[in-house]
Every structure is written in C-alpha cells, then in structure tokens.
Amino acid sequence: MAQNVLIVTAHPRSGSLTFAVTERFKQGLLDAGHSAEVLDLHRSGFDPVLREEDEPDWSNGSKKYSAEAEAEMERMRRHDALAYIFPIWWYGLPAMLKGYIDRVWNYGFAYGASKLPHQRVLWIGLAAATQEQLRKRGFDEMIGHQLNVGLAHYSGIAESRLEILYDTLSSDQAYMEKLLDDAHELGVHYDQWHAEHAARFKVGTEI
Numbered sequence: 001m002a003q004n005v006l007i008v009t010a011h012p013r014s015g016s017l018t019f020a021v022t023e024r025f026k027q028g029l030l031d032a033g034h035s036a037e038v039l040d041l042h043r044s045g046f047d048p049v050l051r052e053e054d055e056p057d058w059s060n061g062s063k064k065y066s067a068e069a070e071a072e073m074e075r076m077r078r079h080d081a082l083a084y085i086f087p088i089w090w091y092g093l094p095a096m097l098k099g100y101i102d103r104v105w106n107y108g109f110a111y112g113a114s115k116l117p118h119q120r121v122l123w124i125g126l127a128a129a130t131q132e133q134l135r136k137r138g139f140d141e142m143i144g145h146q147l148n149v150g151l152a153h154y155s156g157i158a159e160s161r162l163e164i165l166y167d168t169l170s171s172d173q174a175y176m177e178k179l180l181d182d183a184h185e186l187g188v189h190y191d192q193w194h195a196e197h198a199a200r201f202k203v204g205t206e207i
C-alpha cells in the first residue's frame, strides 16, 4: 500500500553521506510508488533544546506546546509512516535528533492518553564502525532496543526497525556505492516489513 512517509534527517553538512543516503532512500520510496517529504533539521533551523514551554504538564495531557513543537506535531500527523536518518554519534542519536524527539514526541501526543497514529518507523543509522565491532559489545542491540522499544513501542508504533549502514568512512568506492544502493533498496522495500519485527515489537506485548 502506498505510504506517505516523513523522512527526518539530521546532519550538519548537506554534502554528507547521511544526506546522500537520505536522497537515495527517498528515491527508492518514490520508485516504489510512495510519497515522501524530507525534514532537514539543521537547514530548517530547528531548535533541539527542550525549554520550559515544551516540558510536559503531567496533570494535563492536552497541553499546548511551543509553536515550533506544535507545527512539527502537525507535520507528523500529515504522514502515515516515518523514517529517521542520522549518523550514530556516541552509540546513539545525534543531539539534534534527540532534541527533536524530546520536543515533538511529547506527552499527550506521542505517549500518555494519546499515542502516535503511525503504523511504521524505519531508523537508518550510519556508523563508522563495522558490523563486527558494534556487535562485539552489543551496541547494535542496545541502539535498536532504545529506538524500537523505548521510543516506537512506547509511543504506539506497531512496526519499528533499525537498519545500520556500517563502515561509513571506508575509502573503498565500490563499497560506498553498494551502501548507497542499499539505502535505495530500503526505500523500495519500505513496506515489505519482516514478520519477526512486526511480531517482536507489536503494540501490547510486554517490554
């Protein structure tokens, strides 16, 4: 089924590999008949610091947040699926994207009485480390657990998956082309979700 996907991307440099991956992923979505909008957090001037006006009021699940946070919630409501593309920094989200989540996936919208309406989220993280290096210390599981369970499952998204693109500082041209082809494939196959992911992170299962 054709999906209208919001792609949120976070990188200080628009010539970065993260941006090339974003472009190829978006093209893959379009090639498969989906539609997509890219939110470029750095170029849009998004402020990632959660200030007092965006702090949840635990006694009021319908609090009005800052205009910027409310506008981004509205942008999310206009899409039925999500993708986040980011470099892995210190084994987690870069501060820009973490701050966006803090402010926009807010109480009463993403969690609490009301949850996110989206069916699916794909997280695409870029890592300088190899798969073996990340796996050796369980970092791939750790990052996936935070994003799939801590964020997506908690916020009512039934299908959440992390794909890591490894070895991003490689000087091997053929490898880098393959990496970009993989990003395109992730877009093309966006709605061919693995059954095990759907089962594992199904809403309602115990965390």
Ligand SMILES: Cc1cc2nc3c(=O)[nH]c(=O)nc-3n(C[C@H](O)[C@H](O)[C@H](O)COP(=O)(O)O)c2cc1C
Binding pocket: 011, 016, 017, 018, 019, 087, 088, 089, 090, 091, 092, 126, 127, 128, 129, 130, 168, 169
């Ligand atoms: C502040 C910072 C922290 C980083 N932390 C990690 C890390 O924890 N694990 C890792 O594999 N790479 C790490 N890296 C490397 C980035 O993931 C790498 O530079 C990026 O994937 C390359 O893509 P880009 O050109 O789009 O930035 C870090 C880079 C920076 C600048």
